[in-house]
Amino acid sequence: MVCPNCGRVLNRRDIHERTVETMIGEITLRRPYFYCENCKKGFHPLDDALILSDTVKQWDMQEAGASVAAELPYNKAQEIFEELTGLSMSDHAMHDIVGDLCEARAHTTRRGEGER
Numbered sequence: 001m002v003c004p005n006c007g008r009v010l011n012r013r014d015i016h017e018r019t020v021e022t023m024i025g026e027i028t029l030r031r032p033y034f035y036c037e038n039c040k041k042g043f044h045p046l047d048d049a050l051i052l053s054d055t056v057k058q059w060d061m062q063e064a065g066a067s068v069a070a071e072l073p074y075n076k077a078q079e080i081f082e083e084l085t086g087l088s089m090s091d092h093a094m095h096d097i098v099g100d101l102c103e104a105r106a107h108t109t110r111r112g113e114g115e116r
């Protein structure tokens with residue numbers, strides 16, 4: 001790959017494993033890791049290609065959690081979420097997700113308006 005900062009050609013440095021949680025369960029990915037000596041920065045290009053969230057819980061789980069949490073208090077939302085999906089999500093995680101998604105949506109809306 002080419003470094004997105006300085007444009008140097010980078011060789012694969014390593015293979016890194018990462019486990020993410022999705023609505024279809026846990027998935028362990030083995031993806032190539034690149035490091036730019038010039039920028040002192042590491043990259044996992046597959047994460048971007050797959051549009052992975054930086055957090056363990058992926059967007060589908062975040063959306064599902066947020067939908068439930070929008071209607072119910074966090075502790076109840078957590079209970080229902082676990083019942084329906086068999087996956088765990090703490091009420092703290094739910095709280096964070098709702099906050100993050102609201103922020104992301106507000107950002108998208110603002111950007112969309114600017115383009116018009």
Ligand SMILES: [Zn+2]
Pocket residue numbers: 003004005006007008036037038039040
């Ligand atoms: Zn670079």
